[in-house]
Amino acid sequence: MVNMKLTERGFIQVDEQCKTSVQSIYAIGDIVEGLALAHKASYEGKIAAEVIAGLDSSVSYKTIPAVVFSDPEIASVGLNETEAKKLGYTVSIGKFPYAANGRALSLNAGDGFVKIIGDSATGTILGGQIVGPEASNLIGEIGLAIEKGHKLQDIAHMIHAHPSLGEIIIEAGRRSTWARDSPIESIENLRLLLLARMTKFHMADDDCRRVQML
Numbered sequence: 001m002v003n004m005k006l007t008e009r010g011f012i013q014v015d016e017q018c019k020t021s022v023q024s025i026y027a028i029g030d031i032v033e034g035l036a037l038a039h040k041a042s043y044e045g046k047i048a049a050e051v052i053a054g055l056d057s058s059v060s061y062k063t064i065p066a067v068v069f070s071d072p073e074i075a076s077v078g079l080n081e082t083e084a085k086k087l088g089y090t091v092s093i094g095k096f097p098y099a100a101n102g103r104a105l106s107l108n109a110g111d112g113f114v115k116i117i118g119d120s121a122t123g124t125i126l127g128g129q130i131v132g133p134e135a136s137n138l139i140g141e142i143g144l145a146i147e148k149g150h151k152l153q154d155i156a157h158m159i160h161a162h163p164s165l166g167e168i169i170i171e172a173g174r175r176s177t178w179a180r181d182s183p184i185e186s187i188e189n190l191r192l193l194l195l196a197r198m199t200k201f202h203m204a205d206d207d208c209r210r211v212q213m214l
Ligand SMILES: Cc1cc2nc3c(=O)[nH]c(=O)nc-3n(C[C@H](O)[C@H](O)[C@H](O)COP(=O)(O)OP(=O)(O)OC[C@H]3O[C@@H](n4cnc5c(N)ncnc54)[C@H](O)[C@@H]3O)c2cc1C
Pocket: 028, 029, 030, 031, 035, 036, 037, 038, 039, 040, 041
């Protein structure tokens, strides 16, 4: 009989390398703490195999997506707004509706939204939630952005084919307060910069002051 340490909730206790309290025994999947999801289990299996092969791998759960395959689909990755605020972040939210996307309308699927959560201090993407058709596929792009430490303006600078559902993600990024503070991502700032370049005349005092601040 192997005497393995269990967690308070009765799962097998493992460290970040999937090692149990018994040397040479590893545990992954539903039998350890965390979300009971197939892709979480296979991810842990890969990490365990790497560790057994001598690599210094360890698990990181910050980009594991969770999907409800309902109609419409619901997908989430990383932190949601409430979780981010609880962790002390001042959040910057970018949100865009399916209803304003051409591809969604051509699919007769205008219900839903993409919401991206960022750290307003740095612009770093913390999480995202999508409700709508193909949410299970679209969420991967936000997961990759989190994994790579990308910022809201990186999402805003992406180019997706038109018309496609991916454009909703770009638009959500562009509507975050962080991107709005960046000169080229704000339509209003862009208008002022163009105005300043085209004519030094006829600008209202307030516009002149704002251009100087950009
Ligand atoms: C109905 C249902 C729907 C689901 N849908 C989804 C989904 O859409 N997406 C998603 O991500 N996850 C889904 N899940 C969860 C997902 O299936 C699990 O998280 C995943 O299979 C866990 O993998 P695992 O390797 O830990 O366990 P398992 O896949 O359960 O594998 C454990 C294996 O161990 C074997 N076994 C058990 N006892 C013994 C023993 N004593 N000796 C030898 N072999 C043994 C079992 O036969 C089984 O083959 C679903 C689960 C259920 C039940």
